[in-house]
Amino acid sequence: MAEITYRQALHDCLREELLRDESVFLLGEEIGVFEGSYKITAGLLKEFGPKRVVDTPIVENGFVGMATGAAMLGLRPIVEIMTINFIVLAMDQIVNHAAKIYAMFGGQCPIPLVIRTPGGGGQQLAATHSQNLEVWFAHVPGLKVVAPSTPADAKGLLRTSVLDNNPVLFLENLALYNVKGVEPSSDYMVPIGQAKVIKEGTDLTVISYSRMAAVALDVARRMEQENNLSVEVVDLRSLRPLDHETVINSVKKTNRAIVFEEDWRSFGVGAEIAAFVQEEAFDDLDAPIKRVASLEVPLPYSKPLELATLTGAKQLIESINELAPRRRRR
Amino acid sequence: MSEVTMPRLSDTMQEGTIAHWLKKPGDEIKKGDILAEIETDKATMDLEAYEAGNLQQILVQEGETVPIGQPVAVIGSGAGVQQKEQPATSPAAVKIGAEEAPTAAVPAESISAQQKSPVTAESGDGALIKASPLARRMAEEYSIDLRRVQGTGPGGRIVRDDIEDMLEQQQATPAPAAPEPAPSPPAVPPQKVPAPISIPPETEVTPLSRVQLLIARRLTESKQTIPHFYVSSEVDMTDALAMRQTFNANAGEDSVKITVNDLIVKACALALEKFPEVNGSFKDGQLVKYKHINVGIAVDVPSGLVVPVIRDTNIKGVRSIAREAKALIAKARENKLAPVDLEGGTFSVSNLGMMDVSNFIAVINPPQAAILAVASTRKQFVPVDGQPVIRDLMPMTLSADHRVIYGATVARFLQEVKSLLQNPYSLLG
Numbered sequence: 001m002a003e004i005t006y007r008q009a010l011h012d013c014l015r016e017e018l019l020r021d022e023s024v025f026l027l028g029e030e031i032g033v034f035e036g037s038y039k040i041t042a043g044l045l046k047e048f049g050p051k052r053v054v055d056t057p058i059v060e061n062g063f064v065g066m067a068t069g070a071a072m073l074g075l076r077p078i079v080e081i082m083t084i085n086f087i088v089l090a091m092d093q094i095v096n097h098a099a100k101i102y103a104m105f106g107g108q109c110p111i112p113l114v115i116r117t118p119g120g121g122g123q124q125l126a127a128t129h130s131q132n133l134e135v136w137f138a139h140v141p142g143l144k145v146v147a148p149s150t151p152a153d154a155k156g157l158l159r160t161s162v163l164d165n166n167p168v169l170f171l172e173n174l175a176l177y178n179v180k181g182v183e184p185s186s187d188y189m190v191p192i193g194q195a196k197v198i199k200e201g202t203d204l205t206v207i208s209y210s211r212m213a214a215v216a217l218d219v220a221r222r223m224e225q226e227n228n229l230s231v232e233v234v235d236l237r238s239l240r241p242l243d244h245e246t247v248i249n250s251v252k253k254t255n256r257a258i259v260f261e262e263d264w265r266s267f268g269v270g271a272e273i274a275a276f277v278q279e280e281a282f283d284d285l286d287a288p289i290k291r292v293a294s295l296e297v298p299l300p301y302s303k304p305l306e307l308a309t310l311t312g313a314k315q316l317i318e319s320i321n322e323l324a325p326r327r328r329r330r
Numbered sequence: 331m332s333e334v335t336m337p338r339l340s341d342t343m344q345e346g347t348i349a350h351w352l353k354k355p356g357d358e359i360k361k362g363d364i365l366a367e368i369e370t371d372k373a374t375m376d377l378e379a380y381e382a383g384n385l386q387q388i389l390v391q392e393g394e395t396v397p398i399g400q401p402v403a404v405i406g407s408g409a410g411v412q413q414k415e416q417p418a419t420s421p422a423a424v425k426i427g428a429e430e431a432p433t434a435a436v437p438a439e440s441i442s443a444q445q446k447s448p449v450t451a452e453s454g455d456g457a458l459i460k461a462s463p464l465a466r467r468m469a470e471e472y473s474i475d476l477r478r479v480q481g482t483g484p485g486g487r488i489v490r491d492d493i494e495d496m497l498e499q500q501q502a503t504p505a506p507a508a509p510e511p512a513p514s515p516p517a518v519p520p521q522k523v524p525a526p527i528s529i530p531p532e533t534e535v536t537p538l539s540r541v542q543l544l545i546a547r548r549l550t551e552s553k554q555t556i557p558h559f560y561v562s563s564e565v566d567m568t569d570a571l572a573m574r575q576t577f578n579a580n581a582g583e584d585s586v587k588i589t590v591n592d593l594i595v596k597a598c599a600l601a602l603e604k605f606p607e608v609n610g611s612f613k614d615g616q617l618v619k620y621k622h623i624n625v626g627i628a629v630d631v632p633s634g635l636v637v638p639v640i641r642d643t644n645i646k647g648v649r650s651i652a653r654e655a656k657a658l659i660a661k662a663r664e665n666k667l668a669p670v671d672l673e674g675g676t677f678s679v680s681n682l683g684m685m686d687v688s689n690f691i692a693v694i695n696p697p698q699a700a701i702l703a704v705a706s707t708r709k710q711f712v713p714v715d716g717q718p719v720i721r722d723l724m725p726m727t728l729s730a731d732h733r734v735i736y737g738a739t740v741a742r743f744l745q746e747v748k749s750l751l752q753n754p755y756s757l758l759g
Contacts, residue, residue: 245380255464255490286464286490287483326482326491 004183006176009151010040010116013158014078016186018048021076024162027054027063028080037082038118038177060089064115068098068167071113076162081117084133084171091136098167099142110165114158118172120211120262121310127298130306132263134210137169138239138272144192145239147171149213151181153237156190164192171239173211193241197250201232202329204256204320207247207273209236212260212311219313219320229324239269247273248281255286256323260316265293292319332381333401334365336390340669343370344471347395347540348402357385359405366402371544372672374665383407395540461488468493542634552696556612557732560691563744567707567722570754577648585649591627591681592652594704594726594747596757599623599643601746602677608743609676611697612733626675626695627655629662636662637695639675648757683707683724691727699731700740702747724751 004012017024030037032045032055045053056063060081067077081087087094098111121130138145144166148154154172161168198213199220206216213235220231234250236243251257257277259270270291277289295309336346349367353359359379366377383405390402459476461469465488469476472493479496481488538546570593578587602609602623610619623644626637638658640651661667680692681704692703705725711718726747730740750756 283463283467286462325489327494 002183003180004151006151006154006172006179006181007038007040009155009181009183010158010172011042011044013155013162014041015044015047017078017159017162018044018052021162023074024076024078025052025054025070026078026080027056027067029056029058029082031055031080036080038174040116040177041080060086061093064090064093065097067113067115068093068101068111071098071111071167072101072109076112076114078114078116078162081115083129083174084117084119085129085131087115087117087133094137094143094167094169095140099140102166103142111167112162112165113167114161114170115167116158116170116172118174118177120173120175121294121299122306123174124301124303124306126301130299132261132294134169134171134239135263135268138242138269140240142167143240144168145171146192146237147210147239148190148237149176149198149208149210149217149235151179152184152188153190153196153235155184156188157192157237160189160192163189168192171210176211176214179214190237193238193243195234195236195238195243195246197232197246198235199231199233201230202254203230203325204258204323205232205234205247205250205254206258206260206316206320207234207236207250208260209239209269210262212262215313216260216316219316223317223320227321228328229320230329231320236269242272242276244276244280247277251277251281252284255284256325257285258290258292258316258319258323260292260311260319262294262311264296265291266296268293286325287323290319290323292316331386331404331406332383334377334379334403334405336368336396336398336400336402337377338398339368339370339375340372343372343398345395345397346370348390348392349374350392351388353385355385355387359383359385369540370669371540372669373667375668377402379405381405459488460486462490464490465493472497539633541636545634548696549693552694556694556696558694558729559732559737559740560727560729561737561740561744562689562725562727563748565724565726565748565751566712567724567751570751571707571722573754586653586656588648588652589655590683590707591679591704592648592655593751593754593757594681594702595625595627595640595643595655595679596646596648596651597747597750598677598679598702599625599646600750600757601743603644604746605739605743607735607739608700608730610699610734612699612731613697617734620676622674622676624674624676626678626698627658628678628680628692628695629659631662631665633665636667636672637675637678638662638667638671639673641674677701679704689725689727692729694729694731699734701729703727703729 014026018026026041026044031041032050032053035042035045041053064079067079070077081090094115098113102110119132119134121132123130134145134147137143144161144164146157146161146168148157158170161170198217201220201224206220208216213233216233220233223229223231232250232254234247259273261269263269268291270293274289274291278285292311292315294311297309299309300306339346347369349369351366353363353365359365359382361379361382363379364376365379365385368375368377385403386406387404388402389404390396390400396402460481461476462483466476468474468490469479474493474496476488479488479492482492483489567590570590574588574590574593581587606619607617609623610617622642624639624641625643626639628635628637638661640646640654640658643651646654658667658671661671675695675698677698678695678701680701682690683704683706685706687705689705690703692701694701703726707722707724709720710723712721712723713719726744728740728744
């Protein structure tokens with residue numbers, strides 16, 4: 001099967017959507033002439049022209065507001081925020097306007113808006129350029145939040161997001177752009193709000209999303225070979241709406257769970273998952289749910305300190321070994 | 331291809347019986363279709379398809395009982411039915427904030443009969459035994475005394491591994507000299523095929539349904555372990571009947587009619603407010619008083635008896651109670667009660683008044699502490715100012731748990747019920 005990078009999958013989907021629907025257009029900083037800080041939009045200005053691929057000034061609140069207005073009037077804007085760190089400047093437009101207009105004005109106009117933005121650290125970009133802020137948006141009713149971990153899911157979820165009539169925060173990750181995976185068919189779509197068991201297992205479940213899901217999959221495969229430990233990996237893919245059923249079914253099968261997330265631990269995705277799992281599957285739990293997340297400090301620039309701060313495969317393996325049951329199930 | 335397994339439909343469910351298959355092999359299945367009706371220990375519920383496809387095979391026939399988790403059918407992927415969810419593209423299909431399904435809330439006060447398992451809660455010296463929720467559940471399922479299990483989890487917590495070790499040991503050593511008289515909770519016995527006893531001629535043997543077996547077990551437990559005592563009284567229902575008639579005459583054609591039982595239920599609920607100990611339970615040497623007053627009404631159904639619950643009865647109006655009772659009774663008759671309809675009762679009313687009985691006493695519905703049995707209202711002469719006057723008298727008998735309620739309390743409680751029913755407008759306040 002043909003392989004494709006995460007970056008190429010996003011690029012192809014954007015191009016296909018621009019071709020498919022004239023109301024789709026892109027806007028963001030440096031996405032046209034410069035072809036995007038991460039080259040997702042390479043070649044698109046040349047192909048579709050400046051009306052469909054709009055370079056904006058460095059004013060996130062302004063151009064997200066502009067996109068919201070365009071969406072109200074029937075266009076389907078896809079905004080690129082260079083990294084999620086800069087989205088804080090547009091919080092008012094996203095949280096107070098895009099998320100609420102449909103509900104507050106009697107459903108007169110839906111907001112078919114997609115905001116693409118990469119999160120994640122590990123590139124020595126220091127504290128203000130390495131954050132994982134997706135949970136802020138997952139907290140807000142009226143928004144949808146998706147966070148694919150593979151090229152195929154990136155393509156499938158981006159298409160679904162463009163077709164969705166709600167504002168969708170589409171989370172990418174700097175360290176995923178070069179990751180390769182199976183190229184899906186051109187009409188491939190992934191429903192929003194549907195998690196996926198990306199590796200089956202019986203001894204414990206690791207629940208993750210975005211880049212950490214890819215790390216978890218790798219760790220699970222290795223541990224299966226090396227330690228004969230059967231780890232199931234659930235890739236959430238969407239944070240809001242959150243697929244309880246897939247997670248609960250997995251926990252009912254393995255009885256032990258770890259939530260593995262790149263963001264900070266307090267009030268994070270793991271907190272939410274641990275809460276609903278104990279609500280819905282209390283009698284199936286054989287151990288407290290573990291959260292594996294990054295240390296709660298502003299991320300240092302120094303490489304050794306950055307490595308020590310961010311969570312990763314090492315921390316996950318330690319936690320799996322701590323949580324694994326004595327008796328293997330297979 | 332995927333297997334459909336017997337789902338866990340209630341906290342206490344351990345196995346289920348396929349009552350009816352609504353689909354047959356070869357049928358196209360959409361996600362959400364009802365495949366079958368399942369009879370559990372509490373109610374009959376729907377088995378829903380979680381995946382689309384083609385029903386390839388039925389593994390468990392109607393009437394058969396299997397434990398939860400056992401496959402009951404196989405759904406194949408079936409060409410062309412691969413569902414691809416079309417995203418909402420029209421405003422009408424936009425669902426904001428409707429993503430998360432609310433989970434069924436169970437009132438914190440509801441104490442299910444199955445939770446009373448002192449052996450799993452404390453060790454001999456009163457210290458709490460540390461065990462994971464799963465380990466506790468397994469211990470209950472296999473009637474294992476947690477005090478005899480060595481915990482190997484963090485801090486000595488008993489985990490699944492330890493229970494599995496124990497089970498393996500038990501299998502390895504066949505029946506060690508009569509296991510100590512297990513003070514285990516009356517776990518739902520796995521439905522065993524009755525041993526072929528010699529059946530005397532000219533008898534007909536009917537196996538009891540799960541619900542009937544459950545009733546049998548719980549009532550036996552109630553009558554054998556709860557020291558029942560009984561106090562009777564008679565209520566003059568003349569004014570209540572008159573009020574009810576006026577009430578219903580003035581109600582529109584299609585509004586719900588109030589029954590005598592609705593008035594009794596309301597009177598009990600108000601009296602329970604005044605006598606909270608009657609609205610309680612005996613539990614582990616303590617009196618547990620419930621904050622909510624949830625009155626159950628005994629309903630006879632073809633398969634036995636069910637007691638659906640009207641929640642917060644004391645703060646509901648008589649007409650609301652009537653409406654709710656009517657709906658619950660209809661559901662009960664159609665065998666459609668959900669576990670939530672049956673949970674959380676704090677007091678029960680059993681009324682045989684419509685069947686011309688002069689008096690009867692009821693068995694307490696555990697973990698409740700009291701039940702009111704109501705007999706038929708009859709016209710009787712009573713002396714009023716030395717003259718015989720015809721009045722409508724209704725006998726009633728309260729059965730109470732003497733561990734937590736005493737005679738005088740019951741007498742006062744009955745007096746209150748009586749006074750409310752004899753001044754029926756006080757029920758409307």
